[in-house]
Amino acid sequence: MDMDSIKRWLWHLGIGWLVCFPAPTVAQVVELDQGFVRGLSESRVHVYQGIPYAAPPIGHLRWQPPQPLPAWEDTLNADTFSAGCVQDVVGSRPPWTEEFMHQGGVSEDCLYLNVWTQAEYSEQPKPVLVYIHGGAFQEGSGSVAVYDGSRLAQKGLVVVTINYRLGILGFFAHPDLSADSPHQASGNYGLLDQVAALQWVKKNIAAFGGDPENVTVAGQSAGAMSVFLLAASPLAKGLFQRVIAQSGPGGLASFGLSDLRSVAIPLSDAEEAGREYVANHNLLSVQEMRMMTTNELSSLPSVRFFPVIDGVLVTGDVSAIYDRGLQHQVPMMTGFNADEGSAFPGYGRTTLEEYQKSAHERYEDEGDLFLSLYPADSDMAAGIAQKSSLRDLAAVALERLAAVHARSSGEDVYLYYFERAIPWPERPEFGAFHTAEVPYFFGTLDHLDRPLTEVDKLISDTMSDYWVNFATSGSPNGADIPLWPSFREGEVQFLKFGSKVEPITLTENSKSKFFNEYLSRSQ
Numbered sequence: 001m002d003m004d005s006i007k008r009w010l011w012h013l014g015i016g017w018l019v020c021f022p023a024p025t026v027a028q029v030v031e032l033d034q035g036f037v038r039g040l041s042e043s044r045v046h047v048y049q050g051i052p053y054a055a056p057p058i059g060h061l062r063w064q065p066p067q068p069l070p071a072w073e074d075t076l077n078a079d080t081f082s083a084g085c086v087q088d089v090v091g092s093r094p095p096w097t098e099e100f101m102h103q104g105g106v107s108e109d110c111l112y113l114n115v116w117t118q119a120e121y122s123e124q125p126k127p128v129l130v131y132i133h134g135g136a137f138q139e140g141s142g143s144v145a146v147y148d149g150s151r152l153a154q155k156g157l158v159v160v161t162i163n164y165r166l167g168i169l170g171f172f173a174h175p176d177l178s179a180d181s182p183h184q185a186s187g188n189y190g191l192l193d194q195v196a197a198l199q200w201v202k203k204n205i206a207a208f209g210g211d212p213e214n215v216t217v218a219g220q221s222a223g224a225m226s227v228f229l230l231a232a233s234p235l236a237k238g239l240f241q242r243v244i245a246q247s248g249p250g251g252l253a254s255f256g257l258s259d260l261r262s263v264a265i266p267l268s269d270a271e272e273a274g275r276e277y278v279a280n281h282n283l284l285s286v287q288e289m290r291m292m293t294t295n296e297l298s299s300l301p302s303v304r305f306f307p308v309i310d311g312v313l314v315t316g317d318v319s320a321i322y323d324r325g326l327q328h329q330v331p332m333m334t335g336f337n338a339d340e341g342s343a344f345p346g347y348g349r350t351t352l353e354e355y356q357k358s359a360h361e362r363y364e365d366e367g368d369l370f371l372s373l374y375p376a377d378s379d380m381a382a383g384i385a386q387k388s389s390l391r392d393l394a395a396v397a398l399e400r401l402a403a404v405h406a407r408s409s410g411e412d413v414y415l416y417y418f419e420r421a422i423p424w425p426e427r428p429e430f431g432a433f434h435t436a437e438v439p440y441f442f443g444t445l446d447h448l449d450r451p452l453t454e455v456d457k458l459i460s461d462t463m464s465d466y467w468v469n470f471a472t473s474g475s476p477n478g479a480d481i482p483l484w485p486s487f488r489e490g491e492v493q494f495l496k497f498g499s500k501v502e503p504i505t506l507t508e509n510s511k512s513k514f515f516n517e518y519l520s521r522s523q
Contacts (some may be wrong), residue, residue: 134221151443224248
C-alpha cells in the first residue's frame with residue numbers, strides 16, 4: 001500500500017492527522033537582543049510563536065508609541081500564539097470563514113510576532129517576508145490560520161507575521177493626546193507598532209537565518225495600505241528592500257480608495273473626530289478613558305479610526321510624496337481580486353433601473369457614455385455589467401498608482417489580477433472575494449474545508465513561487481513559470497491567476513480611457 005492510500009485509510013479511521021500533522025518537537029534555542037527563545041519544529045520548519053517585540057502598551061503606555069522591550073532572564077518558550085490585539089472576535093463572517101479570522105483571546109498586551117524558518121541549516125542568509133494582516137485596521141492578527149508561514153519557509157523564506165494595535169487603541173487621535181506628545185501628534189499607534197516590528201526584524205532576524213538587508217514587507221487590504229504608508233515614511237527608511245501590496249489603494253477603487261489620498265486623513269480632522277467621540281459618549285476626558293479597563297473601553301460604541309497625516313510617520317499628503325519621488329525607492333508588486341466587493345450588499349445585485357440611475361448619479365454627464373460601454377437590457381445583465389465596470393475601474397486606478405511609483409522611483413512594478421474562486425459550491429456568489437488570494441500564495445489551502453482541485457494546488461504552488469522569487473531578488477520571474485512582465489506605460493499587462501496563469505491586457509482601450517478621465521476629474 002502506498003503512502004497516499006495509507007493516508008486515505010487513516011482519514012477514514014479518523015486518525016489521519018497522525019500522518020498529515022506529525023507532532024511538533026522542540027526547535028533550537030536562538031539568542032535575541034532581549035534573551036533566548038525556544039520554539040517548535042514541524043514539517044522541516046522551525047516555528048517561533050508569540051515573541052514580544054515591544055513592551056506591553058498597557059497602563060500609562062496606552063496611546064503611547066511602542067516602547068523598548070526589557071530583557072528576560074529565562075529562556076522564553078515561543079510555542080503558543082499570543083492573544084490578538086483588542087477587537088470584536090466574531091468567529092466568521094461570510095465569505096470569511098474562521099480560517100480567515102482571528103480566533104481566540106484578545107488583550108492590550110498584544111505586541112508579539114511569529115517566525116517560520118527552514119530547519120535545515122544554511123550558511124547563506126535567507127530572504128525575509130514580513131506580512132502585515134488586513135482587517136480595516138479594526139480586526140485581525142498574525143496568528144490567523146491562512147497566514148501559516150510553513151510552506152513559504154519550506155521554499156526558502158524566513159516569514160514573520162505581526163500583531164499591531166487596532167481600532168480605538170491603535171488609531172485614536174485627540175488634541176489632549178497630541179499635546180502630551182513631543183511631536184504634538186496622536187493616532188497612528190498601530191503603524192508605529194509596525195515600524196517597531198520591522199526594527200525588531202532588522203536587529204534579530206539573523207538569529208533565525210534571515211538576511212536583515214533583504215526584507216520584503218507585504219500586506220493585504222489594511223495591510224496593503226500600511227505598506228504604501230511605510231514606503232512613504234522616513235521612520236521606515238532602510239527597514240525593507242521591496243514591497244507587496246495586495247488589494248490596497250487602487251485595487252479597492254470600488255470602495256472609494258482610488259488613490260493614495262485615501263489612506264490617511266489630516267491630523268486636525270482626526271483630532272476633531274476624537275473630540276466628538278469623547279463628547280458624544282459622555283466621557284469627561286481622555287484621561288478618564290486612559291483609566292478605563294480594557295473591557296470598559298471595548299464596550300464603548302464602535303467607531304472606525306484610521307491612519308492620520310501626523311507629520312511624523314506620515315509626513316504629508318501621500319499622493320504628493322509618491323508624485324515627487326520621495327517614497328522609498330523599492331520594487332513593488334501589487335494587484336487585486338476579481339470580486340473585491342462580493343461580501344457587501346448590492347455587489348452584482350441590482351435592477352436595470354437602479355443600475356442606470358446609479359450610472360448617471362456617479363458619472364453625471366458621462367452617464368450615457370458609461371452605459372454604452374457597459375450596456376444592459378435586464379436585471380441580470382445589469383448585475384454582470386456592474387461587476388465588470390467595477391473590475392475595470394479598479395484595474396485603471398491600480399495602473400495609475402503603478403505608473404506614479406514606476407515613474408518617480410525608477411523601480412519595477414509588477415501587477416496581478418486574481419480571479420480564481422476558492423471552490424465553494426454552497427456560496428458561488430462570492431467568487432474571487434477580498435482576501436481569497438491569501439491562502440494561495442501562503443500555500444495554506446489545505447487549512448480550508450473546500451473541494452479543492454489539482455488546478456487550485458497548481459495555482460497555489462505557482463503563486464507562492466512568484467512571491468518567493470520577488471522576496472528573494474525583486475523580480476517574481478523564475479524557471480518553469482510564465483513570464484510576468486513588469487509595468488510599462490502604454491502597454492500595461494497584469495499577470496492573471498485564473499484557471500491558468502498568464503499575462504493579459506485587462507481593460508479595453510475605450511474603457512481604460514473612460515475611467516482615466518473619470519479618475520482625473522475626481523482628484
